Amino acid sequence: MFSGEATERRLGIVGAGKAGTAFARAAVAAGYDVAISGSGPSDRIELIVEVLAPGARALTTDEVVAYAGVIVLAIPMHRFRQLRRDLFAGKILVDAMNYWDEIDGVDGPFATAPAGTSMLVQEWFPSARVVKSLNHLGYFKFEKSRRPRGTPGRIGMAAAGNDRSAVAAVLELIDILGFDAVDAGNLESGLALQPGGPIFGAGHSAKELSSLLSREAALLPAN
Numbered sequence: 001m002f003s004g005e006a007t008e009r010r011l012g013i014v015g016a017g018k019a020g021t022a023f024a025r026a027a028v029a030a031g032y033d034v035a036i037s038g039s040g041p042s043d044r045i046e047l048i049v050e051v052l053a054p055g056a057r058a059l060t061t062d063e064v065v066a067y068a069g070v071i072v073l074a075i076p077m078h079r080f081r082q083l084r085r086d087l088f089a090g091k092i093l094v095d096a097m098n099y100w101d102e103i104d105g106v107d108g109p110f111a112t113a114p115a116g117t118s119m120l121v122q123e124w125f126p127s128a129r130v131v132k133s134l135n136h137l138g139y140f141k142f143e144k145s146r147r148p149r150g151t152p153g154r155i156g157m158a159a160a161g162n163d164r165s166a167v168a169a170v171l172e173l174i175d176i177l178g179f180d181a182v183d184a185g186n187l188e189s190g191l192a193l194q195p196g197g198p199i200f201g202a203g204h205s206a207k208e209l210s211s212l213l214s215r216e217a218a219l220l221p222a223n
């Protein structure tokens with residue numbers, strides 16, 4: 001089932017806030033070498049990383065991208081267009097971002113993106129292999145819910161993307177980070193993972209997630 005691309009055991013994270021540092025802690029605990037960046041020079045986040053994600057290294061965003069084949073993008077959505085369009089060329093880009101108008105401002109295209117905001121992320125970074133994931137649990141729930149594979153009551157985490165080998169790598173990453181991985185289908189299906197979607201915010205089992213996602217897919221018009 002798994003592709004092996006995530007077994008490189010290196011993870012890059014762009015965004016050293018609440019979500020990015022929670023992902024970094026989980027990845028360090030799972031034995032990953034983790035590099036993480038904020039919007040500025042690495043020394044600006046060194047203390048944050050030392051305190052909130054010990055074991056991860058603070059780098060600049062360019063260095064983070066050079067460091068790993070899988071990069072998690074965990075910055076406020078209104079900021080991703082500040083990044084160069086070719087920055088993630090060839091990389092697996094895990095879009096963990098959600099649109100929140102109180103943080104991102106009222107943005108019509110984000111609010112109404114008919115096929116989900118990850119399609120806009122993919123449009124902006126055309127050469128990246130975008131996978132929507134890690135976004136549908138709050139960082140606190142993410143932190144408290146991760147469990148080794150096979151633990152009774154382990155909850156699920158979904159991933160959606162068009163590049164199927166990238167999705168396979170992210171499913172493997174999800175499992176390693178402590179969740180039962182659920183393939184949600186193509187990138188447009190990432191709409192169901194967003195705020196307001198059927199799985200957002202709750203801690204469902206993989207079985208429940210799959211059933212909620214299939215129910216949602218059945219409601220979509222066939223194309």
Ligand SMILES: NC(=O)c1ccc[n+]([C@@H]2O[C@H](COP(=O)([O-])OP(=O)(O)OC[C@H]3O[C@@H](n4cnc5c(N)ncnc54)[C@H](OP(=O)(O)O)[C@@H]3O)[C@@H](O)[C@H]2O)c1
Nearest residue numbers: 015016017018019038039074075076077079097098138139
């Ligand atoms: N909070 C959660 O529970 C949670 C869970 C899942 C997903 N998410 C999503 O993850 C994203 C981040 O949320 P958050 O709560 O972690 O936000 P946050 O605590 O405000 O942190 C945002 C981080 O992004 C960095 N950043 C901003 N612009 C950047 C840029 N152009 N390049 C590199 N880094 C940049 C900031 O660095 P500077 O300080 O240097 O600007 C900061 O480290 C949002 O889209 C959110 O919806 C959040």
